[in-house]
Amino acid sequence: MVITPINGIDDTDGTGDASHPLIPHLGDPVALTRALCDIxxxxxxxGALADAVFETLEHLSARGPGLQIHxxxxxxxxxTQLGRAERVVIAGHxxxxxxxxxxxxxxxxxxxxxxILVARGACDMKAGVAMQLSVLHRVPEPSRDVTLVFYDHEEVAAELNGLRRLAERQPDLLQGDFAVLGEPTSAGIEGGCNGTMRVEVRTTGVRAHSARAWKGVNAIHAAAPVLQRLAEFEAPAVEVDGLVFQESLSAVGIRGGVAGNVIPDECVVTVNYRFAPHWDASRAETFLREFFAGWEVTVTDAAEGARPGLDVPAAADFVRAIGGTPAAKVGWTDVARFSALGIPAVNFGPGDPLFxxxxxxxxxxxxxxxxxEALCSWLEDA
Known part of the structure; x- marks a missing residue:
């Protein structure tokens, strides 16, 4: 359905209802970022921010041929429903x-x-959300059809992720030729992302009283070779589709012990592997099982990476419009969800991810x- 504008507002310069938290700031993306951060x-x-975004989209729908809002x-x-030859998705949490x-x-x-504007979410990623809304405000009839996605629960467990929920319930809403995820990249292009996997490497022993330690086998001591192997491993940098992804393999946790006077019979080392997107999770698991051969290995969490996809026409046009040299995204982001849907995606947004x-x-x-400015230039280019 096409949503009708709220309160009959038809404001082309973003002033709008002064009582609304976002609409009056549409003409200034910095002021809009601050307004978003203040919610x-x-x-x-x-919920309150989703309400404000929904109402803002209703308002913007009145300015052009209308939006389908869900x-x-x-x-x-x-x-947008403009009948363009391409559709691009611009998403943010x-x-x-x-x-x-x-x-x-x-x-x-x-x-x-x-x-500098200091606030929770300033770079991760309300500046990116401001970018989404500002672009739609400034370019109501883009040269490409645009899908804007604003989703919840990105910063918590994957099963709660709103983009995942949309992909499972209504994947047709996310379809497009190319996607841009507004994660902070200091306004540069970061293609694809590494995959991630966590495993537990378990060593076993025999319990005994610590006064007679020789009667047992210390499972914590037995973990020393596991840690040594990790310390000596030199993670490679892997080139994928022209971008170089740095891998890492790290112990991120260790647990063991029964009591202060007991030789432990079990120790578990938790290991996180960040693998380049030339491998899928199955191949990454095979590597870890081979790497830790002789120990019990249990996979506890895994997420596929995403290849850069910069060779598709829409992506190549995007790179030309933005400028600069694309880099690899070494962390995991939701571009992987778009990749799983067959949609090439990049990370692009204001803000330094280190903060x-x-x-x-x-x-x-x-x-x-x-x-x-860069997104507007891309979307105005015929």
Whole structure:
């Protein structure tokens, strides 16, 4: 269905109803970012922000040929219906990690005296959400049909992820020739993403009283070769479709012990493997089982990576419009969900990812403007 505008507003310059938290700021993506940050939306509490985004999309629908707007819980999808030859998806998550004294947003100066916007979600990723809404405001009739996806529960367990829910319930809403995920990349292009897998490597022994330790076999001591093998491993850098993905293999946890006077009969080392997207999860599991041959290995979590996909025409056009040299995304992101649907995807958004989740999380106004200008240029290009 096509949603009709709220309150009869037909505002082409973004001033709108001054009482609305977002609509008055559509003409200024930096002010819009601040307004988004000032609406708390920790994972599981995205409802108020989803409401505001939905109402803003209703408002924008009145300015052009209309949008198809859908809502699934606290996920919102808006689709232009212009009959263009290509459809692109621009996606971003609404939730943040817990607030740490950084809402509402505030302006600060960095060491060089440059103004930065400090707030929970400033870079991860409300600046990216502001980018999505600003682009639709500025380019109501793009040269490509556009699907905007705003989803919930990205920062928590994968089974709660709103994009996953949409992909399972209504995959047709996410279909497109190419996708852009607004994760922070300092307004540069990061293609694909590494896959990730966690395994538990278990060593066993024989319990005994610690006063007679020679009567037992210490499972914690038996884990030393596991840790040594990890310490000596040199993770490779792997080129995939022209981008270089750095792998890593790390112990991220260890548990064992029964009591202060007992020789333990079990020790478990938790290992995280970040693997380049030339392998799927099955091949990564095979590698880990071979690497830890002789020990019991249990897979506890896995997520496929995503190849860059920069060779498709829509992606090549995007790279030309944005400029710069694409890099590989070494962390896992939801581009992998688009890849699983057969849609090439890249990460692109304002904000330095090194500040995501930190107490001083922030974004620079210049990056917000650059990201919006670049996307508008791409979507206006016939």
């Amino acid at each position: 708390p939306s920790e994972s599981g509490q995205e 809502r699934d819980g606290d996920a919102v999808v808006a689709r 609404l939730d943040t990690v817990p607030i740490q004294g950084n809402v509402p947003a505030r302006w600060e100066s960095d060491a060089a005296g440059e103004q 995501a989740h930190k107490e001083d999380e922030h974004v620079r106004p210049g990056e917000i403007h650059r990201a919006v």
